[in-house]
Structures are given as C-alpha cells and as structure tokens.
Amino acid sequence: MHTSKIFVLSLLMTGIGAGVQAQTLDKVKSNGSISVGYREASIPFSYLGSDASPTGFGWEICGKIVDEVKKVTGRSDLKITTQAVTSQNRIPLMRNGTIDIECGSTTNNSERAEQVAFSINYFYTGTRFLVKAGSPVKSVEDLAGKTVVSTTGTTNYQVLRRVNDERKLGFKLIGAKDHNESALLVQQGRAEGFGMDDILLYGLRASSRDPAELDVVGKALQVEPYAIMLRKDDPEFKKLVDGVVAGLMKSGEFETLYKKWFQSPIPPKNVNLSAPMSDELKDNLKAMSDKPAT
Incomplete structure (x- = not known):
C-alpha cells in the first residue's frame, strides 16, 4: 500500500x-x-x-x-x-x-x-504545612531560607515554587515521590516543612506512629477543589x-x-x-x- x-x-x-x-x-x-x-x-x-x-x-x-x-x-x-x-x-x-x-x-x-x-x-482544601510539634514555623514566611518538601506532580509543588519566587523567601524546595516520603523527610529533620493540602496533612499525622509529634500550621496559601x-x-x-x-x-x-x-x-x-x-x-x-x- x-x-x-x-x-x-x-x-x-x-x-x-x-x-x-x-x-x-x-x-x-x-x-x-x-x-x-x-x-x-x-x-x-x-x-x-x-x-x-x-x-x-x-x-x-x-x-x-x-x-x-x-x-x-x-x-x-x-x-x-x-x-x-x-x-x-x-x-x-x-x-x-x-x-x-x-x-x-x-x-x-x-x-x-x-x-x-x-x-x-x-471537597475543598488549601496548601498548609506539616511540621514537627514545637517547631518555630507557624507560617510560610517562617520557612525563609529553610528546606521545604512537597510531593512531585502535585499542584502544591507548583504553588510553593510560585510563592517562593513572588515573596522572595529563598527556601529550598525539594520533591518527594509520594506523601509518605514527604512526611518522613520532616520527621527525620531533613525538611522543616511539608507543603500539601491541609486535609491530607491531617490524615498523615493521624496515621503516623505518634500523631502528637507533628503539627499542621499556617494559613492556606490558596483554596482548591477536589x-x-x-x-x-x-x-x-x-x-x-x-x-x-x-x-x-x-x-x-x-x-x-x-x-x-x-x-x-x-x-x-x-x-x-x-x-x-x-x-x-x-x-x-x-x-x-x-x-x-x-
């Protein structure tokens, strides 16, 4: 043919x-x-x-x-x-x-x-931060110059990159393969905060070995629908x-x-x-x- x-x-x-x-x-x-x-x-x-x-x-x-x-x-x-x-x-x-x-x-x-x-x-949610309990981090501004993790392929990662640029916070944004890995980096002290939809952070905290070791902090950076x-x-x-x-x-x-x-x-x-x-x-x-x- x-x-x-x-x-x-x-x-x-x-x-x-x-x-x-x-x-x-x-x-x-x-x-x-x-x-x-x-x-x-x-x-x-x-x-x-x-x-x-x-x-x-x-x-x-x-x-x-x-x-x-x-x-x-x-x-x-x-x-x-x-x-x-x-x-x-x-x-x-x-x-x-x-x-x-x-x-x-x-x-x-x-x-x-x-x-x-x-x-x-x-559902509707917003990007907030998972941190270790007792952390001085209470807002995105408190993460200036620190290491922040988010899950690769999420809208949250893009939001954090944009906010970092717009507000000139200078934090180091790293990507993890999934939410569990992102949370683990915070628990191990390799990241100061994990930026993700707040309801998922509550869920990760609830399922962790000791929920009292973690806090969800900060005002939502934006509201998005699921x-x-x-x-x-x-x-x-x-x-x-x-x-x-x-x-x-x-x-x-x-x-x-x-x-x-x-x-x-x-x-x-x-x-x-x-x-x-x-x-x-x-x-x-x-x-x-x-x-x-x-």
Whole structure:
C-alpha cells in the first residue's frame, strides 16, 4: 500500500480507537470490567486500610458510582479491578485507558481539564504545612531560607515554587515521590516543612506512629477543589458520575459520609481528623458545581 494511504489509514484507526476508548460505559459493558484508580496514602479520601485494601471517603463514593454503572450497563457481574496511582502517573493512566475512574485527592483545575474531565467538586482544601510539634514555623514566611518538601506532580509543588519566587523567601524546595516520603523527610529533620493540602496533612499525622509529634500550621496559601477524575470527551459517563454525586448531596447521604470520614474515628488507628466541612463545600452541596480552580 502507498505510504500516504498507510498514513491516512493509521490516523483513521487511531481516531477510531480513541473514540471507543473515550466511551467508558461502552468499554466497560464490552469488557465486563471497570478499573478504579486509588491512592495508597491520601487519607481519608483513598488509602490502604489495615487489611491492605483501598478504603476512604472517595473510595466509597466510587463504589456507589460502580453500582450505578452495573445498573446502566446491565452487568451485575461487572468485575472491579483496582490500580494504585501516584501524583505523577494518575493523568497518563487515565488518558491511556489503564484506569476508568479515579477517586482520590486530585485537584480540579483548568490546566488538567485540558487532558481529563472532572465530576462535581466533592471537597475543598488549601496548601498548609506539616511540621514537627514545637517547631518555630507557624507560617510560610517562617520557612525563609529553610528546606521545604512537597510531593512531585502535585499542584502544591507548583504553588510553593510560585510563592517562593513572588515573596522572595529563598527556601529550598525539594520533591518527594509520594506523601509518605514527604512526611518522613520532616520527621527525620531533613525538611522543616511539608507543603500539601491541609486535609491530607491531617490524615498523615493521624496515621503516623505518634500523631502528637507533628503539627499542621499556617494559613492556606490558596483554596482548591477536589473532584473525581474521568476521561475527557465522554459526556455520557460524566453525566452518570455527576448524577451519583448530586444524588448523594441532595439526599443527605453525602453529609453522612463526610461525618464518617472527617469527623469520626477512622482506620487504621481510629483517630478522628475533626475536620469541619468548609464553607466552600457547604455552598457546593447546593450549587453542585464542577468549576475548576484557575
């Protein structure tokens, strides 16, 4: 076959493949399985429990979405496969079809929306700092000239780099592969503070060997929404996901789940995060917006 014809056929086949892959419900019905991405240490959204299985607030909501997928596709026998994801690989794994949905602690922002889609926002958080208890660090300004760590591939890392430049703080910003490693660097004294979403810091502190050894400090540098991540250009699946989230918000079940995971003792150490619902989230229980952070 002529080279130009082969090229055209290749483009057509690529387009067809992308179209099929993008339609999650068709893919799931055909394959008889759905792949759910989870985080290993994003307490209380998505993390490994004491039995080494995924659990958490986001994980439970994903379970309800999967139940709806079973109904819509008529696949009561639907197989659920799980895939651990990191800050660095979660978007590539969504785009290449390895995972079909991700319920973790992923910020919904405009930049990411060019590559993936997001559900109605289901949490709001801001960048603060995990430090050793008794540390003189109480604000980002107190970190001037010191070493600060954040997890590579997160929006927090970018925020900290920007704040460091804008305020001329001169702190050394280093990257860690995941949240546990970032927290460990603080515990070992190799970093003065770990900048990350405050709710994740509360979770890491709660699951640490001695929660009293760590503090969460500082005013939030910015407020960002979390949402369930799914593939871009798949309006049918987004409608289903949004429908489940909206249904939970309207029925009051969302608030029940919130109290279970944010205001009650949770595994693995039965520590209560005691995190009240933010005004932004309260407002979104009514607005049910999927508006991204800028």
